[in-house]
Amino acid sequence: MLDIFTYPFMIKAFFxxxxxxxxxxxxxxxxVLKRFSAIGDATSHSALGGIAFGLLIGINPIIGAVxxxxxxxxxxxxLRKAFGTYHEIATVIVMSAGIGLxxxxxxxxxxxxxxxxxxxxxxxxxxxxxxxxxxxxxxAVVLVMTFLLYKENFAITFDExxxxxxxxxxxxxxxxxxxxxxxxxxxxxxxxxALMISSLLVIPVANAMLISKSYKQTLTLSIxxxxxxxxxxxxxxxxxxxxxxxxxxxxxxxxxxxTAIIKPKK
Amino acid sequence: MNNEVxxxxxxxxxxxxxxxxKNVNFKLYKGDFLGIIGxxxxxxxxxxxxxxxxxxxxxxxxxxFGTDFAKxxxxxxxxxxxxxxxxxxxxxxxKEVVRANLFAEKGLFKPYTKKDDEKVLxxxxxxxxTQYRNKLIGSLSGGEQQRxxxxxxxxxxxxxxxxxxxxxxxxxKSVHDxxxxxxxxxxxxxxxxxxxxxxxxxxxxxxxLLIFCEHGYEEFVTMSDLSLERISDILAGKRLxxxx
Numbered sequence: 001m002l003d004i005f006t007y008p009f010m011i012k013a014f015f016x017x018x019x020x021x022x023x024x025x026x027x028x029x030x031x032v033l034k035r036f037s038a039i040g041d042a043t044s045h046s047a048l049g050g051i052a053f054g055l056l057i058g059i060n061p062i063i064g065a066v067x068x069x070x071x072x073x074x075x076x077x078x079l080r081k082a083f084g085t086y087h088e089i090a091t092v093i094v095m096s097a098g099i100g101l102x103x104x105x106x107x108x109x110x111x112x113x114x115x116x117x118x119x120x121x122x123x124x125x126x127x128x129x130x131x132x133x134x135x136x137x138x139x140a141v142v143l144v145m146t147f148l149l150y151k152e153n154f155a156i157t158f159d160e161x162x163x164x165x166x167x168x169x170x171x172x173x174x175x176x177x178x179x180x181x182x183x184x185x186x187x188x189x190x191x192x193x194a195l196m197i198s199s200l201l202v203i204p205v206a207n208a209m210l211i212s213k214s215y216k217q218t219l220t221l222s223i224x225x226x227x228x229x230x231x232x233x234x235x236x237x238x239x240x241x242x243x244x245x246x247x248x249x250x251x252x253x254x255x256x257x258x259t260a261i262i263k264p265k266k
Numbered sequence: 267m268n269n270e271v272x273x274x275x276x277x278x279x280x281x282x283x284x285x286x287x288k289n290v291n292f293k294l295y296k297g298d299f300l301g302i303i304g305x306x307x308x309x310x311x312x313x314x315x316x317x318x319x320x321x322x323x324x325x326x327x328x329x330x331f332g333t334d335f336a337k338x339x340x341x342x343x344x345x346x347x348x349x350x351x352x353x354x355x356x357x358x359x360x361k362e363v364v365r366a367n368l369f370a371e372k373g374l375f376k377p378y379t380k381k382d383d384e385k386v387l388x389x390x391x392x393x394x395x396t397q398y399r400n401k402l403i404g405s406l407s408g409g410e411q412q413r414x415x416x417x418x419x420x421x422x423x424x425x426x427x428x429x430x431x432x433x434x435x436x437x438x439k440s441v442h443d444x445x446x447x448x449x450x451x452x453x454x455x456x457x458x459x460x461x462x463x464x465x466x467x468x469x470x471x472x473x474x475l476l477i478f479c480e481h482g483y484e485e486f487v488t489m490s491d492l493s494l495e496r497i498s499d500i501l502a503g504k505r506l507x508x509x510x
Contacts, residue, residue: 148375155366166369218357
């Protein structure tokens with residue numbers, strides 16, 4: 001047995017990382033195809049605000065992150081409408097609010113910098129049993145909803161007008177996807193890091209889009225890439241004593257560059 | 267009447283105080299082919315959007331198959347100018363694009379079945395695109411893409427097909443092929459409503475016309491009521507530009 005699995009915290013980390021890597025492309029694909037990749041950043045920065053708030057008032061930070069992330073995605077949706085064709089401004093405003101809130105609140109937390117930092121860049125050792133189960137349950141919800149809404153998500157991302165005409169409740173499903181994004185970002189903040197999770201939403205999908213020949217294949221390959229970079233990143237970070245979030249993201253970027261260079265013609 | 271497909275009565279719609287459609291009235295029956303001709307901005311596409319419930323009329327009513335759009339949804343197909351505005355890098359096959367329009371039959375949360383795939387193949391066969399079913403939609407030419415979008419509308423076996431400038435930006439050979447497909451559908455009893463800048467083509471295929479001048483809706487006529495002189499006026503643009 002590899003010595004990495006002799007540590008209970010590493011087994012927990014692998015469980016959670018496996019689930020997050022499975023979920024991230026499922027949420028990332030519709031977001032990327034709708035050219036809405038920046039929502040991951042806006043949500044993750046707001047999640048940090050929730051983490052700081054959770055640490056400050058003494059509740060589990062992931063719960064704080066979930067609440068703040070949901071408020072963030074709802075705010076982005078509302079602001080997007082207010083700014084019309086300049087709707088990308090909405091993500092920047094919400095992201096700024098999140099990081100501002102984090103900066104202010106962290107000053108009031110005991111060991112604020114160290115605590116917040118572990119959520120920014122991810123930390124394997126810090127996963128509690130409660131967080132393990134919370135993460136697994138929330139990831140399961142994301143997966144089930146993604147599977148159930150597979151055909152609806154495809155139709156909406158391909159042609160929103162045609163989807164609405166065929167009777168798909170477009171606004172409801174867009175709202176559900178935003179909600180799932182908020183949940184995933186919050187759950188992933190512990191292990192991958194809040195500042196890294198948006199990369200996990202986008203990079204595996206971008207990698208798959210370079211070589212895939214259908215929507216289904218894009219989703220499948222995104223999951224394969226996501227699992228590979230996440231699990232391999234965990235191994236490398238453990239043996240080389242690196243931060244797991246950063247290692248995972250850098251591994252994703254390296255593989256993306258390699259794919260872009262050697263990709264076969266579609 | 268049982269064969270009535272659409273009944274539009276006193277339909278009025280305006281964009282911020284500018285009346286685009288005023289008191290539009292027409293009825294179509296099974297097998298009719300309505301051509302909508304007129305200048306840019308005269309209200310042709312607005313009418314299509316009103317029929318599709320994408321816009322709400324200020325007054326008047328639209329009945330589809332004796333009921334409203336939501337109840338008649340399954341009987342209606344729509345083809346837009348997508349070949350022009352389509353994102354060619356979207357990772358989807360022809361089959362996936364066509365199948366996406368089966369939602370009204372499936373409902374929420376229900377996965378596709380083999381029967382759905384058979385429907386997709388039948389729709390692709392109608393437009394001669396079966397052999398392209400596993401190709402990426404973005405790898406096709408504009409004409410081929412538009413055939414796929416027609417197949418997407420046909421997969422639900424609609425009784426009424428609305429088409430908004432379906433041949434814009436497509437090469438002449440593809441336009442000819444697409445018009446042949448559309449004529450064939452109409453010959454087999456499908457009711458068709460189509461806007462098109464190509465007035466001679468519309469005059470050839472339509473049995474009813476809605477004519478818009480540059481200031482909006484002008485008249486609804488059947489082809490048999492049109493004299494040669496009026497047809498010649500329309501072709502010369504005189505019915506489209508009142509002050510010409």
